[in-house]
Amino acid sequence: MSLAAILLLGAFHGLNPAMGWLFAVARGLQERNRDLVLQSLPVIALGHLASVGLVALAAEATGSLVGGTAFAIGCGVLLVGFGLWRLLSRRHFRWVGMRVSLPQLAAWSFLMSSAHGAGLMVLPALVPQDGGHQHGSPGLMVTLLHTLAMLVASAVVALVVYEFVGLKVLRWAWVNMDRIWAFALVGAGVFTLATHL
Known part of the structure; x- marks a missing residue:
């Protein structure tokens, strides 16, 4: 997976x-305080970083398996399976409300990122496309770049919505990102399987 793909997935x-x-x-609008929006975003990114990093760490811990075809096929099957589960699942995680501490917000972000399979999307970046071995430790770089792109994209959207739009736009312009995300998981899995079978 290319650097551009890693950044695009993060975005x-x-x-x-x-x-x-x-x-x-929502936290910022509730308190009418833009600083709460800006304070929340890095904490949310930290939870996301932990979720994606955990998957990257697990992949790197397998050592030589990361470069193997069996691992790539396993990743592809996992991505397709998780994507299909997200497509067919009607359950959503509920949390305690908008008044949460920053550690609770980081924990929420970790759980949501993990539940949505955020880390699974970086697995193809850890599997060499030519079946060879990777040199060095790409997991940390992939995780950091992915999370940085996620933070920048979420900050831009959050500030535009907070400053100019408010939550009214969601009444008429809501897109079901869960379904798009599930299709993206399945697509990444199919691509991974197609390049390694």
């Missing part, structure tokens, strides 16, 4: 309201 996560920008905006 896609940042655009997804389920990954946190909507929560940050």
Whole structure:
């Protein structure tokens, strides 16, 4: 997976309201305080970083398996399976409300990112496309770049919505990002399987 793909996936996560920008905006609007929006975004990114990093760490811990075809096929099957589960699932995680501490917000972000399979999307970046071995430790770089792109995209959207739009836009312009995300998971899995079978 290319650097551009890693950054685009991070930006896609940042655009997804389920990954946190909507929560940050709601906190800011509730208290009429833009600083709460700005304070929330890095904490949300930290939870996302932990979720994606955990998957990258697990992939790197497998050592030589990361470069193997079996691992790539396993990742592809996992992505397709998780994407299909997200497509067919009607359950959503509920939290305690908008009045949460920053550690609770980071925990919420970690849980949401994990539940949506955010880390699974970086697995193809850890599997060499030519079947060879990777040199160095790409997991940390992939995780950091992905999260940075997520933070920038979510900050832009959150500030535009907070400053100019408010939550009114969601009444007429809501897009079901869960379904788009599920299709993206399935697509990434199919691509991974197609390139390694």
